[in-house]
Amino acid sequence: MPANLTPEYRTAEANYRKARDPQERLDCLKEMLRTIPKHKGTDHLQAEIKTRIKNLTEELGAPKKGGRRGPTHVVRPEGAAQIALLGPPNSGKSALHAVLTGSHAEAGPYPFTTKLPLPGMLPFEDIHLQLVDLPPVSKQNPLPWIVNALQPTDACLLVVDLTNPDCVELVQDLIESLSERRITLSPDWTRTSAPDEERDEELDPFGIVLPTLVIATRADEIENIEQELEAFFDLLEQRFPSLALSSTTGEGIDGLGRWLFEALEIVRVYTKTPGKPPKHDRPFTVRRGGTVREVARLVHKDLSRDIRYARIWGGETFSGQQVGPDHIVADGDVVEIHT
Ligand SMILES: Nc1nc2c(ncn2[C@@H]2O[C@H](COP(=O)(O)OP(=O)(O)OP(=O)(O)O)[C@@H](O)[C@H]2O)c(=O)[nH]1
Ligand SMILES: [Mg+2]
Known part of the structure; x- marks a missing residue:
């Protein structure tokens, strides 16, 4: 983090981090660029802000030539929280999305079925949580827009298929390809209560940290799924909270709404x-x-x-x-x- 950032700039940056609405975020980025002290030490950050402005402007899509808009990848947050479904290809993200939200997310027995983000609402008691189904992320399928898509997201479900022998490698690949874009999947769902000002200095303004719940699908096919999950975490050398369920039979599905409601506080x-x-x-x-x-x-x-x-x-x-x-x-x- 470059030195000599003014309070005015820091406020703009804090507002950017808080903003969930994509348009609001774009306005905040412009304010960051306006207020950033222009000297050698901030060159890098200035360039980064400019790139983000360019990408987000494109994403928000001034209609392209011929009046057609490109597909939009940013889902406007609705409901009590926005939760992204991430996972390797064919792990069961869309099947889960469909059973939780009643969406018609297309699920298929082959990888890369899902091409674009698809929002849906999961009801819990008298509120709704917004779940966003996403295409699989991997180094092979890097999805340049994923950074913008995940910006307004509060948390993530990391959907894994433990019957896939490559499961661990695929999840490692996913975690690495996100971390290359400064998106961190975190096992920690507790939000620090330190005031924003105190944390500002260490925080990467463009870093995204997503509290993550691992969802093991196909509980209908896997005996001893809890043990399989333990083995998975051992090999991954990283642990997350987890739930096992089946999108086909519905077992384990009911607990998810409450789990999210409580963990998100x-x-x-x-x-x-x-x-x-x-x-x-x-x-x-x-x-x-x-x-x-x-x-x-x-x-x-x-x-x-x-x-x-x-x-x-x-x-x-x-x-x-x-x-x-x-x-x-x-x-x-x-x-x-x-x-
Ligand atoms: N038996 C069983 N099959 C499942 C379960 N969840 C998903 N499937 C099947 O697994 C296959 C892949 O499911 P999808 O939901 O399309 O997987 P996805 O992660 O969305 O795949 P991509 O969009 O390609 O990344 C489909 O044939 C589903 O019917 C489950 O809990 N049990
Ligand atoms: Mg899918």
């Missing part, structure tokens, strides 16, 4: 208007540590600025008390926002 908040009952049908969601102000922003952009206080109901502690915008919400809270 999703917090559901229900809003109400004064004098009316809470809207219990559709919660807003933040991650653990999220505040009343963040909920307000989800309700309406301006509301996060205009909010003065909220009344809150939840658990045994709150029954309509007044709290400030920085109050941290808990799963199941009801809030009434006042401006």
